[in-house]
Amino acid sequence: MGEAEPQTTTLRYFDLLPAHIHPEEVIVASSDSTEARGRMALWQELAAKDPAKVVWVKHLSRESIEVVHGTSTRQISLRNSTEIEELLNRDQYLLDISGLSHCVWAPFVKSLFDRRVSTRVLYAEPRSYKSHPSPASSSVFDLSITVEGATPLPGFARLAEPSDESKCLFVAMLGFEGNRPERLLLDIEPIPKVIPVIGVPGFRIEYPAFTVGCNRTFLTSYNCSSELRLARASCPYEVIQELADIRKSYPDYYLYLALVGTKPHALGATIYSLSNPENTEILFDHPVRKKGRTDGVELIHVYNFNNFDEFRV
Amino acid sequence: MSENNQANKITILRQLFGDNRAEWKSSEFGRLFVTPTYQTKLEANKPCFLIGGRGTGKTTALQSLRFDAMNARLASEGLQFSDQKCLGILVRMNKNRVHAFSGGGINDTDWGKFFSHYFNLLTCQELCELSVWLEKKTYISLPEQEISLVAASLGFSNISSIPDLKLAIKREISRLQLQVNNPSRDQGLILSMAEAPIREFADALFTSGLLGDRVIFCCIDEYENLLDYQQALINTYIKHAEPPLSYKIGVRKNGLRNRKTLDAEDLLKTPDDYAEIEIADEGFDYFARAVAELRLQRAKDEGINIPTRLRDFLEELSLEEEAIILGAGKISDRVLADLKESDPEAYSFFAKKPASETYFLKYWSLSEGAPIQQLARDWIQNEDEWLTRIGNYMYASLFWISKGNKGIRIRKYYSGERTLLAMSSGNIRYFLELLDSAIEDQLRDGELGSDLLRISAKSQTVAARAVGERRLNQLEGLADYGVQLKRLVLAIGKVFFERARAPEGKTPEVISFVLGGSADKVNQLTRFLADGVAHLAFEVSPRTKATTNSELKDDEYRLHPIFSAFFEISHRRKRRMTLDAANLLAVLEDSPGKAISALLDGKEQSPEQELPEQLALFSAFYSGGSK
Numbered sequence: 001m002g003e004a005e006p007q008t009t010t011l012r013y014f015d016l017l018p019a020h021i022h023p024e025e026v027i028v029a030s031s032d033s034t035e036a037r038g039r040m041a042l043w044q045e046l047a048a049k050d051p052a053k054v055v056w057v058k059h060l061s062r063e064s065i066e067v068v069h070g071t072s073t074r075q076i077s078l079r080n081s082t083e084i085e086e087l088l089n090r091d092q093y094l095l096d097i098s099g100l101s102h103c104v105w106a107p108f109v110k111s112l113f114d115r116r117v118s119t120r121v122l123y124a125e126p127r128s129y130k131s132h133p134s135p136a137s138s139s140v141f142d143l144s145i146t147v148e149g150a151t152p153l154p155g156f157a158r159l160a161e162p163s164d165e166s167k168c169l170f171v172a173m174l175g176f177e178g179n180r181p182e183r184l185l186l187d188i189e190p191i192p193k194v195i196p197v198i199g200v201p202g203f204r205i206e207y208p209a210f211t212v213g214c215n216r217t218f219l220t221s222y223n224c225s226s227e228l229r230l231a232r233a234s235c236p237y238e239v240i241q242e243l244a245d246i247r248k249s250y251p252d253y254y255l256y257l258a259l260v261g262t263k264p265h266a267l268g269a270t271i272y273s274l275s276n277p278e279n280t281e282i283l284f285d286h287p288v289r290k291k292g293r294t295d296g297v298e299l300i301h302v303y304n305f306n307n308f309d310e311f312r313v
Numbered sequence: 314m315s316e317n318n319q320a321n322k323i324t325i326l327r328q329l330f331g332d333n334r335a336e337w338k339s340s341e342f343g344r345l346f347v348t349p350t351y352q353t354k355l356e357a358n359k360p361c362f363l364i365g366g367r368g369t370g371k372t373t374a375l376q377s378l379r380f381d382a383m384n385a386r387l388a389s390e391g392l393q394f395s396d397q398k399c400l401g402i403l404v405r406m407n408k409n410r411v412h413a414f415s416g417g418g419i420n421d422t423d424w425g426k427f428f429s430h431y432f433n434l435l436t437c438q439e440l441c442e443l444s445v446w447l448e449k450k451t452y453i454s455l456p457e458q459e460i461s462l463v464a465a466s467l468g469f470s471n472i473s474s475i476p477d478l479k480l481a482i483k484r485e486i487s488r489l490q491l492q493v494n495n496p497s498r499d500q501g502l503i504l505s506m507a508e509a510p511i512r513e514f515a516d517a518l519f520t521s522g523l524l525g526d527r528v529i530f531c532c533i534d535e536y537e538n539l540l541d542y543q544q545a546l547i548n549t550y551i552k553h554a555e556p557p558l559s560y561k562i563g564v565r566k567n568g569l570r571n572r573k574t575l576d577a578e579d580l581l582k583t584p585d586d587y588a589e590i591e592i593a594d595e596g597f598d599y600f601a602r603a604v605a606e607l608r609l610q611r612a613k614d615e616g617i618n619i620p621t622r623l624r625d626f627l628e629e630l631s632l633e634e635e636a637i638i639l640g641a642g643k644i645s646d647r648v649l650a651d652l653k654e655s656d657p658e659a660y661s662f663f664a665k666k667p668a669s670e671t672y673f674l675k676y677w678s679l680s681e682g683a684p685i686q687q688l689a690r691d692w693i694q695n696e697d698e699w700l701t702r703i704g705n706y707m708y709a710s711l712f713w714i715s716k717g718n719k720g721i722r723i724r725k726y727y728s729g730e731r732t733l734l735a736m737s738s739g740n741i742r743y744f745l746e747l748l749d750s751a752i753e754d755q756l757r758d759g760e761l762g763s764d765l766l767r768i769s770a771k772s773q774t775v776a777a778r779a780v781g782e783r784r785l786n787q788l789e790g791l792a793d794y795g796v797q798l799k800r801l802v803l804a805i806g807k808v809f810f811e812r813a814r815a816p817e818g819k820t821p822e823v824i825s826f827v828l829g830g831s832a833d834k835v836n837q838l839t840r841f842l843a844d845g846v847a848h849l850a851f852e853v854s855p856r857t858k859a860t861t862n863s864e865l866k867d868d869e870y871r872l873h874p875i876f877s878a879f880f881e882i883s884h885r886r887k888r889r890m891t892l893d894a895a896n897l898l899a900v901l902e903d904s905p906g907k908a909i910s911a912l913l914d915g916k917e918q919s920p921e922q923e924l925p926e927q928l929a930l931f932s933a934f935y936s937g938g939s940k
Binding site for chain 2: 062063077079080081082133134135136137144146147149150151152154155156157158159160161178179180181182183186187188189217218221281283
């Protein structure tokens with residue numbers, strides 16, 4: 001940190017300290033995460049000193065949250081941009097997305113992006129994922145109970161059909177749940193060309209191989225292994241760059257972006273979509289997460305997006 | 314044949330069968346489209362619902378009605394525009410888009426107003442395309458006044474040309490998108506009335522002479538994606554459809570969840586309001602054979618030495634041939650060796666018989682728990698009875714022949730036209746995938762030589778197993794309860810696999826089941842099974858006859874036959890058993906191995922090293938919680 005810090009950058013910590021938080025920055029964090037990484041002890045510490053320093057978010061439904069900020073508690077509709085603007089009305093934010101679901105952080109990022117608010121996003125890697133006791137698929141982890149199905153993330157609905165349905169790409173940010181991308185893909189007719197993106201390097205050295213293994217059926221069924229793209233699992237910027245590269249290769253194509261991989265990848269894809277609203281569409285299937293799906297906290301990443309201007313087209 | 318030439322022919326063959334949606338390419342549409350047996354019903358003026366699972370050809374059938382596709386099809390038959398009686402437009406109900414019209418604190422009535430505006434816009438967008446096409450075909454222009462009336466019904470002013478109308482629709486969809494994303498903030502949209510612009514447009518095309526006496530078919534695909542209130546809205550259009558407009562709806566089985574219309578008292582009824590075409594009941598075998606044979610003919614036309622009759626293309630084994638390939642000879646040798654020692658007279662009787670009969674003594678001996686010598690004597694004295702018995706049980710015995718033979722790669726063959734059609738069970742996509750995979754296997758190591766190309770029973774079997782495995786793995790990602798369904802299919806398939814290999818009890822062809830046990834558990838399970846039926850994990854039919862009082866549910870379920878080769882069980886619908894709902898639900902928990910043992914009434918399961926390789930892949934599941 002300091003004067004030499006580039007405009008957009010990732011800072012990585014094993015121990016996040018009060019000194020790492022900007023003085024004017026307001027933190028947005030989950031108050032009900034069941035994962036250790038979603039309950040950062042530092043936020044409690046900072047809130048104890050200054051309750052206005054942290055906005056606590058509790059998930060109520062796919063479209064609504066309860067927010068505690070200072071002494072006030074209120075419910076907010078994630079489909080109401082005015083309510084989100086009123087909530088996020090300070091000049092600087094640090095969004096801790098580790099314990100927030102996509103349907104919460106994505107509309108927040110949209111609001112901050114649209115209003116050019118100075119934003120940093122924090123993501124804490126888990127130490128490990130829960131293994132499945134009796135796996136029936138190549139997915140060795142036990143992460144979700146079920147998926148609720150494809151419905152737009154709040155604020156990300158697209159109604160216009162692609163102008164040429166033969167010129168569409170399905171870009172899937174792949175993760176450990178190999179059953180998820182195909183369901184999103186099969187909602188599209190006719191089925192577009194598939195470009196998979198895998199997190200390399202992964203959070204752990206073996207994770208990329210796990211990802212390929214978990215998605216073996218998908219990769220072979222759609223014959224897309226030759227189109228495989230790589231982006232660091234913890235880096236939203238690399239995903240943005242990959243998507244920009246894909247766009248260069250397919251300049252007049254409509255991109256369906258399936259968020260079924262890591263959160264940093266989902267974050268990168270979301271920001272790319274915000275910059276390219278006319279020819280991208282976010283697809284998300286709303287998995288219902290298992291309690292205790294991860295254990296511990298490993299590396300903590302803080303991504304500085306400033307006011308997002310660098311990402312605008 | 315040069316290498317390039319050969320590679321080219323292989324590519325042609327794989328494209329013909331590999332691209333299951335080859336019909337969609339407009340250049341190929343006329344050449345590869347096979348008219349389904351129900352096409353006449355579909356092209357009748359009356360609205361209709363085309364009902365079928367994924368892969369049954371709904372979309373292709375609706376696509377074939379689109380104005381340009383139908384024209385291309387007619388042209389390939391030597392007909393022309395004047396012969397075209399209907400003009401389809403196609404509107405797909407994309408789930409991600411139509412589900413955006415919900416939530417946000419807005420009630421369904423208000424969402425209905427936005428949604429009907431959206432539907433009007435999408436449909437009018439297609440009608441614009443139809444207008445441009447018709448103008449070229451008829452040399453008649455749609456009058457400006459008519460266009461401005463259509464535009465006004467959508468809430469647009471100062472529009473008098475089709476390009477301007479198209480642009481205005483595009484802009485309006487963007488504005489509607491803002492509204493949907495922020496439903497509590499009024500974007501000041503002028504919402505069109507339900508169906509009014511569509512009807513206005515259709516009438517304009519009619520009165521201006523562009524339509525002639527043709528009917529416009531508004532084809533709506535993926536109707537199951539619509540929310541219940543949205544179905545009620547479209548149901549109203551269907552119920553009150555009048556010429557020159559009619560509706561053709563593609564929907565998955567059980568996808569028409571709501572028969573209400575906007576007037577809640579007034580339900581959508583068949584046959585009063587619409588016709589139902591259930592694809593599964595519409596002569597699938599004839600249609601599938603025609604699709605395959607047209608592609609074989611195309612391959613032949615491209616210079617590939619290939620039969621044009623499907624039954625000549627696919628090798629089919631007789632039961633006797635299959636028994637021998639699977640190892641009946643060795644079993645027969647052991648039977649004869651036994652008889653030679655113990656009953657020389659019986660030995661000389663059976664020594665003259667083919668191995669494909671003698672092995673049956675051993676099967677029946679295990680089945681009845683009777684000594685071979687005693688059965689051999691009985692056979693000699695009652696030969697007719699035994700030949701009938703062989704006729705009845707030989708197929709079932711095929712599943713047992715290879716039991717304990719660890720080295721064998723194929724323990725049961727699935728080949729021939731009838732078997733592949735039965736395994737597809739009305740699903741054209743499955744059928745073409747089976748053929749494509751079989752061709753792939755056949756040509757994997759071999760060459761496409763000058764000899765007549767015929768697909769071996771082995772390649773068909775390998776393909777059937779691979780397609781079953783792919784469908785099983787895909788299941789997890791397709792259905793609402795995909796994760797649960799895959800576990801249920803794996804467990805039920807394993808139960809049937811174990812029973813198929815055990816001659817005791819003579820129930821080797823059990824592939825159907827009814828649910829027994831507590832009503833609560835049955836109800837819990839029925840929810841998953843209904844989802845499984847919609848996504849082709851199971852098939853369901855009303856139960857034919859009650860066997861015990863504890864069978865509470867009337868439906869008889871069957872594992873979809875596409876999984877037969879994967880689980881090495883019969884593809885024929887023969888017998889059923891009762892499965893306890895509580896035990897079945899237990900396979901969804903952490904100890905599926907124990908639950909499967911309970912479903913087998915405690916009978917021992919095959920050791921892991923004896924499982925076929927495709928089932929051994931799931932040993933972590935089968936041994937989960939130990940057996």
